[in-house]
Amino acid sequence: xxxxxxxxDAPEKxxxxxxxxxxxxxxxxxxxxxxxxxxxxxxxxxxxTEEGRGxxxxxxxxxxxxxxxxxxxxxxxxxxxxxxxTETKKLxxxxxxxDMNHAPSADEGASSxxxxxxxxxxxxxxxxxxxxxxxxxxxxxxTAVEIGSLRVSDEEENGMGRKKLRxxxxxxxxxxxxxxxxxxxxPKQKLALxxxxxxxxxxxxxxxxxxxxxxxxxxxxxxxEYLRRCCQTLTEExxxxxxxxxxxxxxxxxxxxxxxxxxxxxxxxxxxxxVASTTxxxxxxxxxxxxHRPNSFAALFSKPGALQSGSRTAPSAPRLPSPAS
DNA sequence: TGCTCACAACCGCTTACGTCA
DNA sequence: ATTGACGTAAGCGGTTGTGAG
Numbered sequence: 072x073x074x075x076x077x078x079x080d081a082p083e084k085x086x087x088x089x090x091x092x093x094x095x096x097x098x099x100x101x102x103x104x105x106x107x108x109x110x111x112x113x114x115x116x117x118x119x120t121e122e123g124r125g126x127x128x129x130x131x132x133x134x135x136x137x138x139x140x141x142x143x144x145x146x147x148x149x150x151x152x153x154x155x156x157t158e159t160k161k162l163x164x165x166x167x168x169x170d171m172n173h174a175p176s177a178d179e180g181a182s183s184x185x186x187x188x189x190x191x192x193x194x195x196x197x198x199x200x201x202x203x204x205x206x207x208x209x210x211x212x213x214t215a216v217e218i219g220s221l222r223v224s225d226e227e228e229n230g231m232g233r234k235k236l237r238x239x240x241x242x243x244x245x246x247x248x249x250x251x252x253x254x255x256x257x258p259k260q261k262l263a264l265x266x267x268x269x270x271x272x273x274x275x276x277x278x279x280x281x282x283x284x285x286x287x288x289x290x291x292x293x294x295x296e297y298l299r300r301c302c303q304t305l306t307e308e309x310x311x312x313x314x315x316x317x318x319x320x321x322x323x324x325x326x327x328x329x330x331x332x333x334x335x336x337x338x339x340x341x342x343x344x345x346v347a348s349t350t351x352x353x354x355x356x357x358x359x360x361x362x363h364r365p366n367s368f369a370a371l372f373s374k375p376g377a378l379q380s381g382s383r384t385a386p387s388a389p390r391l392p393s394p395a396s
Numbered sequence: 397t398g399c400t401c402a403c404a405a406c407c408g409c410t411t412a413c414g415t416c417a
Numbered sequence: 418a419t420t421g422a423c424g425t426a427a428g429c430g431g432t433t434g435t436g437a438g
């Protein structure tokens with residue numbers, strides 16, 4: 072049995088005003104490893120917030136690049152910014168339903184649609200969960216909160232059930248932008264993001280983990296496709312070479328004339344470093360041999376744009392032995 | 397200096413749930 | 418209305434790196 076404090080999940084207004092809206096709930100359970108971590112982080116977060124409103128009012132100064140612009144599609148789009156950047160941005164706010172952590176309220180319309188004075192804090196408002204009767208001291212009866220299309224009871228929230236909480240498109244887009252900047256987060260970034268999006272740090276962490284997994288999966292698919300095509304091309308190449316070998320063998324058995332070619336007429340092919348005859352050889356031997364094509368394997372793997380896709384800068388091309396060896 | 401332990405961060409696999417055709 | 422496929426948030430166990438004793 073373990074007691075722990077959780078912040079952020081059932082937000083309450085702290086410090087008043089627009090600023091930080093952190094929730095607090097009591098967790099009674101076995102407290103898994105990750106939850107331990109989360110709790111520690113969140114306790115740390117609480118310390119930070121207690122001591123002078125750390126992150127919310129003094130955005131982290133981390134050396135991250137400015138954000139790429141995202142097309143604005145809805146007039147109601149909210150202005151978002153990464154906690155560690157100064158550049159604001161607007162993201163699509165169309166979205167199915169609403170913020171899962173955000174029950175629409177009268178204030179919200181005002182804060183999100185107008186009032187340019189509070190760009191930084193309006194985001195906090197927008198992603199703040201405003202849940203009915205969820206504040207401490209409001210009775211404590213099992214209330215339910217509207218989470219997008221999903222309705223989750225307090226009981227479920229406290230770990231009694233496993234309700235899936237889908238992130239809103241706004242949250243996902245914001246996380247996505249963050250991921251573009253850095254695909255891993257340090258604790259401060261995690262906290263800042265969590266605060267910004269009004270998510271638990273653990274949720275941010277999980278999102279990044281899953282996102283990395285998705286990236287990796289996609290890259291694996293790309294690599295697979297790349298290797299498949301390489302295999303295909305090599306198979307064809309091999310078939311051609313086998314055919315040439317067969318033809319040359321046939322030629323050799325029928326007319327082993329080149330055995331009598333004077334040594335002075337032989338020269339080294341610079342491409343494959345094999346001895347080649349300068350004598351005009353009729354039929355098959357006269358055709359440009361694959362051996363004398365300038366490094367066909369290298370050409371294969373250096374084909375411009377060959378299977379180069381995805382987010383990776385360069386595909387992990389297999390190192391093949393040189394054809395000369 | 398090497399060893400052990402605790403801890404944090406991450407990953408891979410999996411489950412559970414929401415969405416959509 | 419039902420169902421199966423798919424996407425994804427989250428849980429869990431294992432691995433690895435690091436610092437303290």
